[in-house]
Amino acid sequence: MSPLAPDPRLGSARRSFFERGAAPVGAVPEAILHSWQRCQRHGLLVDAQPAAEPLTDNRLRELRQRRERLWRQARPELDGLAAEMTHSGSIVLLTDEDGWILDAEGSAGFLDKAGRVALMPGMRWDEGTVGTNAIGTALVDGRALQVRGGEHYFAPHGILTCSAVPILDPYGQCLGVLDVSGDARLPHVHALALVRQAVAQIEHRGFADGLADCELLRLHHQPALLGSAREGVLGFRGGRLVAANRAGLALFGLDRQDIGRTPYEALFEQPLSRLADDGVLLDRQGRRLYGVREARASRRSVATPGPTAPLPASAQGPLFDTGQQQQLATAGRVLQAGLPVLLQGETGTGKEVFARELHARSTRAGKPFVAVNCAALPEGLIEAELFGYEEGAFTGARRQGSPGLLRQAEGGTLFLDEIGDMPLALQPRLLRVLQERELSPLGGGKPVKLDFALVCASHCELPQAVDAGRFRADLYYRIADHVVTLAPLRQNPDRAAVVDALWQQLGQGHALSSQARAALAAHAWPGNLRQLSACLRTLAALAEPGQPVGPQLLPADVRAGTPTAPAVPASGALEEIAEAAMRQALAECQGNVSAAAKRLGINRSTLYRRLGTPRG
Structure with missing residues (x-):
């Protein structure tokens, strides 16, 4: 990408506002100007160093535990966007x-650069602390926002261009923000559209x-889009709208302030039972809406779909060819x-999709279907996350303790x-635990019997990992x-059918x-x-309406038609190749384990264990 030329209007606007006290109306977006004015009212001095005090490791762990549900719901989009951001030199933050x-993934090089201005886990980027920025200002305004270079309040943040979208729960309350940040010298034309799409998936x-x-109503003008993140979802309780995406x-020109105040009759001229006839409802404007009605909730799954499973298992059926259907059976x-x-x-290759389908057919x-990524769990908390703990078991433990992920799978399927x-x-x-189907939480407590199906x-x-110790x-x-x-996908003789099935979703x-x-x-x-899947999601975000x-x-x-990948070497050779790649990445990153792990797309703990790298 070619670097952007500096915008003289922005420099002039900053001088006008910060040196002469004038309001440069029209020279910067209205949201930016209003944010600058709020920051001045907060007493933030534009020439001062932004106040930045990171959380301790224990406090950060505790914060992540309290926001565990948000993290799990957002993780598939974090992974998908991070894969895209690695190539574009940007990072994605939750x-x-x-x-x-809570989390930051993406380009290792830009993670280091962002760290120099404290854009990293454990830091707070609210507007009252660090001035105008996409995360904090989007939280204040309650809407999507991009802040480019010098639009940030504090000058050191001018190296960033950030695109942020608030994440809302079904009741319209803010849960957090998803943000993509990159080098302000480069164009970020599609960043905000990609973040919007990712947040739509999270909220869906x-x-x-x-x-x-609550009765849920899923609606769209196009029946093919039912089940996708573009469908409208409305929740009614006692004839009143209490939840919506x-x-x-x-669809009805409402905003989230209308949640809790709008009766069903204000939106539709036909009763919900009309859907049972032909799957169509007429709204008060006479528009035909295709829909599906879901009665009161029955909890289907504790875990959220993984990066290769953006839709429920039932929607993934077309991706299973004859051979895979036999494997499933x-x-x-x-x-x-x-x-x-x-x-x-x-x-x-879709291991989690396969596991979810196994569960769905059982x-x-x-x-519950509980998916646990053993490589993604914080290394110091793996034991506590899996087995649970009693109150006071360790510094930073939640006051009421935690049952642990294994117990969450009770009666269902545990996917390791x-x-x-x-x-x-x-x-x-x-x-x-697997042998005895019984565990004792950290910090003591009575042993608990376990009942779940196990897929790893x-x-x-x-076998090669066993041989290597x-x-x-x-x-x-045992497993x-x-x-x-x-x-692998390259061995599928009909990749066009896979492309078609995924594009439909x-x-x-x-x-x-x-x-x-x-x-x-x-x-x-x-x-x-x-x-x-990540490529297709990006294409959908970039597509022009009707084109x-x-x-x-x-x-x-x-586009260049990269040739088919070479044949895969024998499994033993794969292990040697993997370790050689790890050592090469570590050398190229001057021994920086975090940067090497980001470059390889693996967890730092994997590098530590595979190479015996000493921890700094």
């Missing part, structure tokens, strides 16, 4: 409703398990018999993803009664040109379904 940064996921004592409010019989299933496959389908990255020291405890997954070949043999034999190997009703479809089908997709998506919108490597 904050809570007070502006505390908030309705996935239904709402207590943005798309649902937009066989693995389902094994799981039904009370035996564990191990999924092996490259990153992005007799436990009405119970990337189990090969679990610390060796923790594996004996997991083995004992790993991108690395666990990184994984216990007894734990491997590998039945092994399913998922083939993610394309938001846009058409895909034949040239773009052919290029997508021909690409090797080393990141498999996850990479393809088919053409090859000009494709990423450069896809």
Whole structure:
């Protein structure tokens, strides 16, 4: 990307406001000017160093625990956007409703640069502390916002261009903010559109398990978009609108202040029972809306869909070819018999999608599906997160304790993803719990009996990890009664069918040109379904209304027709190649483990365990 030329109007506007006390109306966006004026009223001195005091590690862990539900709902979009941001030199951040940064992912190089202005986990980016910025100002205004370079209040923040969108719960209350930040010298034309789309997915996921004592109505003018994040979702209790997503409010020209005040009769001229006839309702303007009615909530799942599963398992059916259907049937019989299933496959091959479909087809389908990414859990908290803890078990523990993720899966299915990255020291405890189906929380407490079906997954070949001493043999034999190997996308003989099925789910009703479809089908997709899904979501965000998506919108490597990937080496060689890549990345990052892990797209703890890297 070519650097942007400095905007002389912005420099002039800053001098006018900060030196002469004039209001440069029209020279900067209205939201920016109002924010500058608020910052002055707060007593912030533009030439002062922004006050920035990071949370301690214990306080940050406690904050993340309190916001665990938000983090889990947002994680798929964090992962998907982070993959895009790595290539564009930007980062994606998740904050809570007070502006505390919970997570930051993306370009390792820009993470380091952002850290120099304290844009990192454990810092608070509210407007009253750090002045005009996309996160804090979006929280004040309650709407999406982009703040470019010198539009930030404090001069050091002028290196950033930030695009932020508030995340709302079904009741219209703010949960936090999703933000993409990058180098202000580069254009960020589509950043805000991508963040809006990601937030729509997060907010849509908030309705996935239904709402207590609430009837949900899913609506759209186009029936093909029912089930997507573009559908309108309205929740009624006692004949009154008590919950809605943005798309649902937009259908009727409402805003979130209307939640709790609008009766059903003000929106529709027909009763809800009319949907049972032909799936159509007429609103008060006589418009035909296609809809689905959901009665009172029945909790279907504790965990949220992963990055390769943006829709429920039932919507993923077209992605399972004949061979995979046979794998599902066989693995389902094994799981039904009370035996564990191990999924092996490259990153992005859809292991979590497969596991969710196994759960959906089982007799436990009405119970929780709890997905645990063993590589993504904070390293110092893995044991507490998995097994739970009693009050006061450690510094920063929640006052009421925590049941732990294993107990959340009671009666349902526990999915341990990337189990090969679990610390060796923790594996004996997991083995004992799986053998005895009983656990004792940290800090004491009575042993608790467990009942769940077990599915594990790993991108690395666990037998080789056993041979290398990184994984216990007894734990491997406990979880590998039945092994399913998922083939990479490049080996699928009909990738065009995969592209079509995913585009139907993610394309938001846009058409895909034949040239773009052919290029997508021909690409090797080393990141498999996850990479393809991220690319399709981006295309949907960039598409112009009424215009088919053409090859000009494709990423450069896809548009250029990257040749099919070479044959995969033997599994033993893969381990050697992986370790060599890790050592090379570490050397190129001058020993910076965090930067090397970001470059490789893995967790720092994986680098520590695989290479024996000393911790600084």
